[in-house]
Amino acid sequence: MEETPVEGDTKKDVEIAPALIAVHPAEKSVAVAVGSDLRVFDLVDNCPVSLIDESGGSYHKDSIRTICYGSNGQLFVSAGDDKTVKIWSTESWRCIYNVGSEKRVSAAAISPNGMHVCFADKFGVIWVVDLDGGVDGNQPLVNKKAVSLLSHYCSIITSLEFSLDGRFLVSADRDFKIRVTTFPTKPVNEAHEIQSFCLGHTDFVSCIAFISKLECPHGFLISGSGDSTVRLWDILSGSLLATCEIGDKVELLESKEREGCHSAVTSICTIADGTLVAVAIQSLHGIILLNCDLSNHSLSVVKVVSISEETFIPTSLSSSCSTRYLWMVTGVSGLHNLGHSSLVRVKVISGFNKDNPNSTENELSILEDDAIPGGEKLLEKLQGGVTFDEKVFLAAAEAVKTAMSNLLTKKQYSTEKRDFRKRTRNDRKLKQG
Template sequence: MEDTQPEGGENNRDVEVAPARISVHPTQDSVAVAVGSDLRVFDLRGNCGVTLVDKTGEAFHKDSIRAIRYGANGKLFVSAGDDKLVKVWSTDSWRCIASVCSEKRVSAVAISNDGLHVCFADKFGVVWVVDLHGLDGNETLVNKKAAPLLAHYCSIITSLEFSPDGWFIVTADRDFKIRVTVFPKKPLDGAHEIQSFCLGHTEFVSCLAFLVTVDYPRGFLVSGSGDSTVRLWDINSGTLLDTCEVGSKAGIVDYNGSEVSCSTVTDLCTIPGSNVVAVAIQSLQGILLVSCDLSSQTFGAVKVVSSMGDNFIPTSLGCSSSAELLWTITGVSKLHGSDHSSLACVRVLSGFKKTIPDAAGPELTVLNDNEVPGAEKLLEKLQGSVNVEEEVFLAAAEAVKTSMCNLLIKKQYTTEKREFRKRGRNDKKTKQ
């Protein structure tokens, strides 16, 4: 049988890994971590691990979880991923109150600011919406139907965000585009009004976040990309306000000591109420902090925090609106050649202020294990196995990089190989 592997490599599900994700309750009541198919939640108020209750008939998630998200009011939590299941959880009881089947693997999720709609994006470029009107924490809906909201037409959607005022839903994709769409009053009928396109990235857009302060409640959009930049946008007009070359600012070098010319921004996290954006970069052992002067609509000082431990390359960032703590995690699922089915390590930083300290000022504090809220009980719950060599996490970071390249960087095929792939497409096969 002819080999179907195209040039440049094909997604190989046997070696494909999923990065560990972290999400923090808006008022820091709890913290959730997804590693592979494992969803781990720690109740910070009760100082105990959470037991998830799922009576939808499904055995929780059966494949890697790609997206997790708390709602703006903290009452809902959503998880979704490669098993094509979108699960909506009540954070009061941690019961699964709705289970939605997606046609394709899910790449991103978002919850409307009023908590009445859950949106998710699939690998085919379609954003779907689920109506939660009338659903409470005691009711369970199995296989609730989702309606198509909008589409990017065959381009993987990498990130979903609702604007702070709830007027817009912002979608980013593999083809360098950011689309700002008016979120309709009747979402089940579809979203047909495009507010703007934010164009300027030269590689896939990997993550989005809104920077909101008291003086600027409508906020500004911040985006990260495979082109090693973070960009600031006015979403009403789609205007690019400023660009920060985070790769060069961080002075990233590879493991052989050579400078890395381009490194993907893997996650962004804005510190609520401040002008600071935390940036995770796939080759940076630590995080980058970028300040924004919102009055002039430009980026300002940049600070590298590299005291998080050797080989700690964050795969996800999270922050609550009520505490000056930044939660970070590194880890993956299905690491090839490892004895561990999943890896995770959590670090928490404190000491954030309204602006970034000067280079000569005090360093942000990386909390010791006994200083982290929940201490050892939390770490045991969220990390699982804690006795993992740092070199293993370094290998995990390389695996995430390869997986992201396979997923988001478009592959080039010869004409012959392209025609062969077309003949093998499911929609081209003759029905027997």
């Protein structure tokens, strides 16, 4: 995708942020972030969650750009444009660690053992937070300092994931690169080593995820990109194992004559044991379902799942390890001109069969609102308890496309504008203790 010339940031560009969704590994809860709002619903007790944050004021003061659960489900992280990383205990939903960042945060990940949280900022630096041996959901709030771990040298990091065994930290950026780093046993004190680079994408890498296999404890990596491909990698060697050309397999619901990144992959999610991979596309009203055959190193399209609501373009996908549901969200913040601060719509697809992925042709179904786990009570919490008319939904659908383009497209500035931005930067630095 060609870089879009932009003379500067507008207020609209800064405010609009795509909605995000994350599901607890055992599907005990589900979280949605839109703008600065963080909304959580408890699926076990079937009730909304009240977050506890003793730092004062709102939970986040600017748009949240990343949310994630730890692999054991005990920790949850939220971070974004307010240069604050919040680490929550999912037992009490209390914010137990507050971490300041020098710049806006673009991605985060929790180590499988729950001992470290890593996050990346808009300058391409990855930081690590040592959680001091464990998590106590009732502990008072602690302000932690992060230590720089590695850097992508001025390239914005779009996605961050630990390998399944915790041995490697994988980072992807807007300059087409995927870096695999050996994660030190004591990352605060030990040096890191580069294991490999996964090179092959021809546009920004937007998202990465791991697929498990018994004989491969660290897992296989899949990645999505602005080049309209999903790729399968061996992270030990950096070898490309398979490529699936998404743009050639799906008919987009917009005119291809219009300039823009219509077939950019915006979110990927593995389902069940990773045999199936769900893919969200920037302008597609639905998802693409891929079959991942690790034995033959192949990725193939199983089905394009269309959603009847023409205003539903998924901005984020998530699933748990214990069920066969795929959770989707669409939405943006910053719709003040329409009388709303944000719009969120949640949908769930069921019927996945990991033993026979090709059978999904007849089994998949998009659940009605009252059939979604948590039902209307969940939707009222995660969607903000607001109903929207068709005009607002249509405007929001356009805002989703704008938000995804602004998030993924690399901006270019004139020399004069670049000099002006350097002179007027006001980055908040961490205080040295």
